[in-house]
Amino acid sequence: MRVTVNDKMKEWVAAYIRAHRTEGCISIHVVFSKFNENFKATFGVDPIMIVSLMIEEGFLKGMPAKKGFSIWLPEDSGKGNGRPFRSQQKTVDAVETAVVKNEKLSAVPAENGGHKMKILKGDIIISRGFESLSHPETGEVDILKLIGYVATKLWEMFPSKPNIDGGYRVGKMNLFPCMVAAGIPREKCDPISRIMQEMAMVKKYPKSQWGVIHPSAIVYFLTPSLYNIAKDAMFWRDQRNAEIAKLRQKLVTLTGSRENEPKSERALPAVVTDVGASFEEEAIKALATAERLSEELAKVRSMLAVVENERDKLITQIREQPVAANLVKQAFNERLAAVRQAQG
Numbered sequence: 001m002r003v004t005v006n007d008k009m010k011e012w013v014a015a016y017i018r019a020h021r022t023e024g025c026i027s028i029h030v031v032f033s034k035f036n037e038n039f040k041a042t043f044g045v046d047p048i049m050i051v052s053l054m055i056e057e058g059f060l061k062g063m064p065a066k067k068g069f070s071i072w073l074p075e076d077s078g079k080g081n082g083r084p085f086r087s088q089q090k091t092v093d094a095v096e097t098a099v100v101k102n103e104k105l106s107a108v109p110a111e112n113g114g115h116k117m118k119i120l121k122g123d124i125i126i127s128r129g130f131e132s133l134s135h136p137e138t139g140e141v142d143i144l145k146l147i148g149y150v151a152t153k154l155w156e157m158f159p160s161k162p163n164i165d166g167g168y169r170v171g172k173m174n175l176f177p178c179m180v181a182a183g184i185p186r187e188k189c190d191p192i193s194r195i196m197q198e199m200a201m202v203k204k205y206p207k208s209q210w211g212v213i214h215p216s217a218i219v220y221f222l223t224p225s226l227y228n229i230a231k232d233a234m235f236w237r238d239q240r241n242a243e244i245a246k247l248r249q250k251l252v253t254l255t256g257s258r259e260n261e262p263k264s265e266r267a268l269p270a271v272v273t274d275v276g277a278s279f280e281e282e283a284i285k286a287l288a289t290a291e292r293l294s295e296e297l298a299k300v301r302s303m304l305a306v307v308e309n310e311r312d313k314l315i316t317q318i319r320e321q322p323v324a325a326n327l328v329k330q331a332f333n334e335r336l337a338a339v340r341q342a343q344g
Helices: 007-020 035-043 047-057 083-100 143-157 175-181 186-198 215-221 224-259 263-267 279-319 323-343
Strands: 027-029 061-065 068-072 104-107 115-117 163-165 168-172 202-205 209-213
Touching: 007 027, 007 035, 007 047, 007 068, 035 047, 047 061, 047 068, 047 224, 047 279, 061 224, 143 175, 143 186, 143 209, 143 215, 143 224, 168 202, 175 186, 186 202, 186 224, 209 215, 215 323, 224 279
Parallel strands: none
Antiparallel strands: 027 068, 061 068, 104 115, 163 168, 168 209, 202 209
């Protein structure tokens, strides 16, 4: 089902934000303010899709927050306490607290450097088959630990002298055989690979090259909030691709039905001849039928172009969204410096 944004939705969202934000804050949390629940009850559509479209339009601004997402109106940017940043800061603070309390897991192999830290706890709704996979070594069912394990194994499988792009090891490789070697069933490699791309654990480069994040940075990506956001992004991409596939099929069907007609019929589509109708009247009716079919084909092509444009915008938005990545990198660099200082 195609979801669109209308003026009533925009008016409702703007009013809801102004009515439910706390004093001095510019934003609301979509879960804690019950925005998602009330929006769905009012309009009967998925609020996540609508918020995504409104952000794409520029009507809203938003960013990941602990256990959900924060949204605010663009005209309020720079005012108040900047709650979206504070919400994100809570996640960073939780990581800091885990380090201070000495909450660690086993160390990464010496050749990789760094240490693993405890994964932050949170709510993950299991809705996909790959989320029920067990850990190849421990047998535990925990999708975050499984993703961290796969990323670490992929890092170890790279050649001894790979290219480095920031925190990524980059090399020409076929990802699926490496994931199978790490213990992932072949039929589950595709969804695991896609969710890891959405979480920035692995990165696709030109000429069949892949990049894998350094194991020391894995802890900053393995949060329930980031995982849920990545899974939503993957769901939106699947929905859009399915819609594009349907439109493409419809286009092929319409085009094929025209191409299979005899040339004479294509030039002048067959019409029911009225008794007593002149040749000119029959020709006019046939021409009208041909124009109608051409208009239908043009509409389908136009719809396909719009959907493809929306898909490209979403892909660009996901790839170019630097806010969360910058916070993660900043937190990682600060913690790495602190650990080195403590060890020194």
